[in-house]
Amino acid sequence: MRHLLTLLCLLLALPVAGVLAAWLGLDAQALDTLVHQASTVLPGYIGQSTVLTVGVALGVMALGTATAAAVTLFDFPGRRVFEWALLLPLAMPAYVLAYAMTDALQPSGLLQGWLRAQTGATGALWPDVRSLGGAVALFVLTLYPYVYLLARAALGERAAQLLEAARLLGAGLRRRIVAVALPLARPAITAGVALAVMETLADYGVGAYFGLTTFSTGIFKAWLVMDDRVAAAQLASLLLAVVAGLLWVEKRAQRRLRFGTSRQGGGAAEAQPQRLRGHAAVAAIVVCALPVLLGFVLPVGWLLWMLLQEVRYAEFGLPLDRFAGWAWASFRLAAMAALLATALALALGFALRPVGGVRRGLLVPAAGLLSLGYAVPGTVLAVGVLAPVGLIQATWPGAPATALVTGTVFGVMAAYLSRFSAVALQSVQAGYARISPNVDETARLLGAGRWRVFGRLHLPLLRRSALAAGLLVFVDVMKELPATLMLRPFGSDTLAVVAHNFARDERLGEAALPSLAIVAVGLIPVLLLSAAMRGGGRD
Structure with a gap:
């Protein structure tokens, strides 16, 4: 069984190897392709991707840290509501937010038309949302919860106590935050920013809809538009190298997330958040309310309005x-x-x-290699699944393996499992961490075999962890766009693909229904996460 699992992990990690293998066949033609890319499209991909990621990194760092500090270190009206409401934008895929905000804020839209009528102004009242700056703003609104979650957890451990000690030593509020709170949360902020940047690089929907020239859109164009397998694999490998670097940064930051959790003597109960009044309370409310309104409430309301308009006026x-x-x-x-x-x-x-004392051999590194898949963008995985098919077709025309992978459920599942198995494994391992090894030893002393221990003891204890794992994978697959768009079977469009196709054709009213369905499904883990965090706070 161990050898079978090792082989399965290695097979699911093959898409990454398929991308890197493109460099093994670097002949004269492939080298010409690389030189041509370097002199034409590659500077644009690097430039726009760099501006996009730097802008998103700075934005999520500022917004995520500010909101986490506000609800953790201070007390103000509505704080308890904002603690969970600030998680709501996690349910909003960036490409869905792009569809809603484009329709709501475009110059010919209802909002600008009403404002021009009220003010007598002419022309556009603000820059076009479908731009690089607009993409940065949309990503910040949907990805800041990564920083918010980790920074809030870090600050919640000991920040209140340390800030109280600093106050007793005479430090002012500004100095307490800059010199105590922010250094305490720095590893968490770094990890959250790295996760947000990886999600930004993995995106295809916003880049394609806004007409941006990022690595993800370039990979998609090279493979499906230009039909150039080598160029797509080369671009995918460059993006993979960047993501690997970000993953290293995130892992290093996560290793530094070590804070004292001991609460002896009731110290945690004595150090309460500082009460804000007047202008300070208003500022905290505004900082917390704006991302919730712009990143969830208004987009959902606009999508519902578009859907009602579609139902009311569409002839069909x-x-x-x-x-x-x-x-x-x-x-x-x-x-x-x-x-x-x-x-x-x-x-x-x-x-x-x-x-x-069970020997695990190569299973540990194989599982670790599989765990890297979640950081790999969907476009890279899709190219990694299809790249070996192209090599087989070139050397063995009509090979049955090509029909098995290209445009089939098997190929889609290979990409999904390569990317999302890490999510399920993390949840299950967290469940196993709560099961003492003494349980296994006791069962074996009573003569129970390994599989009986698994079936009779572990499975009942892991029921909630397994349910959470399945739920998280389910929601991630529902929102996945680039891999599904490239690998889906013919005539088997998903809600994400349909919403993208409608929006691409400027049929935003018809894109509202599948977009709202995706958001509704995405709310499930967000609400569960919010409940878990509130429960953890009561322990």
Whole structure:
């Protein structure tokens, strides 16, 4: 069983190897392609991707840290509501927010038309949302919760006590925050920024809809528009190198997230958040309310308005039968991926459990290699799945392996499992961390075999962890766009693909329904996470 799991992990890590293998066949033609890219499109990809990621990094750092500090270190009206409401933008995919905000804020839209009528102004009242700056703002609004979550957890450990000690030593409020709170949260902020930047680099929907020339859009164009496998793989490998560097930064920051959690003598209860009044309280409310309003409440409200307008004025009516087909395709793919990823995670978690002196051999590095998949963009994984197919077709025309992967559920599942198995494995391993090794040893002393221990003891104890793992994978697959767009079976469009296609054709009213469905599904883990954080705060 251990050898089978090792082989499966290595197979699921093949897409990354498929991208890197493109450099092994670097012949004269491939070298010419690389030189041509370097002199034409590559500077644009590097320039726009750099500006985008730097802007997002600075934005999520500022917004995530400010909101985390506000709800953790201070007390003001509405603080308890903002603690969970600030998580809501996590449910909003960036490409869905782009569709809603473009329709709401465009010069010919209802909002600008009403403002021009009221003020007598002419022309556009603000810059076009569909721009590089607009993309930065949208990513900041949807990705700041990564920094908010980690910074809030870091500040919640000991920040209140240390700030109280600094106050007793005579330090002012500004100095307490700059010299005590921010250094305490720096590793968490770094980790959150790295996660947000990786998500930005992985995006395809916003870049394609806004007409940006980023690495993700370039990979997609090279493969499906220009039909250039070598160019796509080369671009994918460059993006993979950047993501690997960011992943190293994130892992290093995570290792530094070590704070004293001991609460002896009731010190935590004595150090309360500082009460804000007057202008300071208003400022805290504004800082916390704006990202919630702009990143969730207003976009959802606008999508609902667009949907109602579509139902009211469209002559053909709402295509509920077609919507049911898209929803079923999304549900089927997401459910299959969730079941397979959860089953794999349970088997891996059991095999990796360090009890009983079981030799794990290559399974540990193989599982570690699989865990890197979540940081790999969907476009890279799609190219990694298809790149070996191109090599097989070139050397063996008509090979059956090509029909098995290209445009089939098998190929889509390979990409999904390569990327999202890490999410399920992390949840299952967190569940295993709460099961004492003494349970296994006691069962073995009573004569129970390994599989009986797994079935009779571990599975009941891991039920909640397995459910959480499946739910997280399900939601991630529902929102996944680039890999699905490149690998999906013919005639099997998902909600994400349909929303993207409608928005690309400027049919934003029809894109509202699938977009709202994606947001509704994404709310499930956000609400569960919010409940878990509130529960943790009461312990």
